[in-house]
Structure formats: structure tokens, C-alpha cells
Amino acid sequence: MISNKKVYRLCKAMDLLRPQREKRIQYPKKLARNRIITGSNQLWEMDVKYGYIEGEERFFFVLSLIDVYDRSVIDYHIGLSCSGSDAVKTLQRALLKRQQFEQANKPVIWTDNCPQFISHAFEAACERFGIEHERIPPRTPNMNAHIEAFHRLLEEECLGRMAFDSYKEAYQAVMEYKKFYNERRIHSSILDLPPHEFYKKAQTESLIIKEVRV
Template sequence: MWEADIKYGYIEGEDRFLFIFSIIDVYDRSIIDYHIGLRCSANDAIQTLSRSLLKRQQYEQTEKPVMRTDNGPQFISHTFGQFCEKTGMEHERIPPKTPNMNAHIESFHRILEDDCLSRF
């Protein structure tokens, strides 16, 4: 099982936000790959997921990890859904207002916010 989510942070002095999209492997609790940018579209999520599949040598495997996300616009898009279908990944979306179902990535983003984003 892999979990993915997007965290955003305010860039002080530039009056804009940055987006951090991360994918965590629930089994070993490691961040497989991430995207940091001034935007985070479905294509950015697809590129990050594709790199994650390459890093974990999953493209050639018949059974791939389940990708669990919330219902953000990047994840409900046809583009993201088609990529998951094409690669043979099951995409599981959690019900609205249940972040505890994505607890591992939410916990990582909370630590990231407390230790980095809110301090600097």
C-alpha cells in the first residue's frame, strides 16, 4: 500500500504558495518520491507516481501496490485515473473528511510542517 497527499506552504515575502506532493510506502514508512513546485497538477502527480514505480521496480510486476489518496482534484481527474488503469495500479480514494485513513502520509506531512515549514 502506498499513500499520497499534497501539503502546501506559504512562501513569505513572495505572497504565494508552494506545493509538496509525497508518496509514502506504508510497509517501510519511507518516502518513495516527491514533487515540490508552485503548482501540483494531475500531470505532476503522474510524473511522481511514475518515478516511484521505477524506483521500486514495480513497472514489470503483475501485482502493484494499491495507491491510496484523498479526493483532491489531481486524484479524481481522468488523467490520473487513466494512468493508474494503464499501469495496472488500483487507485483507492478515502471518503471525504477521513484523513485518519491516510494516517501515514498525514503524519509525515505534519512532521514536515512542524519541523520545517512553520519554522522557516
């Protein structure tokens, strides 16, 4: 008969051999704070919008990342699903396009509290990339005004005007609209220039626009 002491030692040894569960890091929630934006790559906003495919009777996702100062849609994700990993890839591509990984002062990223942005994958990536992630309070979409304004244009000038028969058709339409928005659609807030043109000019010229307060 095995004594209670031996049973205790055996159980303890088994616990030591059993793989230990990893402790999940808890990232502190940072609320968006008021800022004055004076140039590109200081504040980016990110949000998710839905579109509908009539021919397939299902929704698709459009995740966009915009620069508050120059209004460019730097990168985006279009898909039948949208996860925290998709948000991470979008942010990573944007950082590469704007060559921000080498910068000491990287952009602050503002999002709402959608599942993609409160996910462990997204928070861990922001930490890894050296990005400060701030979240706007619930039910305050006006605090993400620039990305909300872009998605409103996307709805009025693209999604709301077309009945898509397939996901392929919807994907192509959104891609074409984003290209039009960045390269041809003028904005009064950036000297009546398209976002990409304004961004390029601002790299070599001193452009004066109305102060951007958020």
C-alpha cells in the same frame, strides 16, 4: 430551389466529415478497504500539502508518496502548481524506483479526493500502469494516517520553523528535509531505523515489526 431531402442529405454528409468528439472514459470510483500490510510495495499513500513563501507572498505545493510499511517517501513533487499530470509523474517515478512495472502484483495507491487524484489524467495513468487506485471517503484524513503523519512532521520540523524569502529557498529546504527524513530520522515503528535503512534491510533479512492494519 434545394429540396428538404437534399438539405437533409447535405447536413448528414457534413456531420460525417466533421471530426467526432472523443468519448471520455468513466473510471469507477473505488473506496479504500481495510487491509493488513505485511511488506513494502503493498500499499502506498499520496497526498498534497501547502507551504508559504513570505518573501513572495504566495503558496507552493508539496505532493508526497509514502510506503505504508517502510515509511519511505519514495517520490515527491514540489512546485508553484500541482496538477493531475504532476501526480502521474510522481507515481511513475516511484514505480520505476521500486522496480514495480515488472511486478505482477503492484502496490495499491490510496489518496483523498483532491482534484489531482480525481483527474482524468491520474485515473487514466493508474489504469495504464496496472495500479489499483482507492480513494478514502471525504473528511476521513485518519484513513491516510501515514502520509498525514509525515506531512505533520514536515510542518513541525521544516515548514513551520522557517520563513522563506523565495521559492528557490523553500524548494531547497523541503528537499533537504525529505532526505533527512528518509536517511537519518529514526522511527520506533520500524525498529528505530530510518526508512531507507529499514527498507534495504528488509530486502535481505527477516525483520519483525508490529502488524500494520489500515
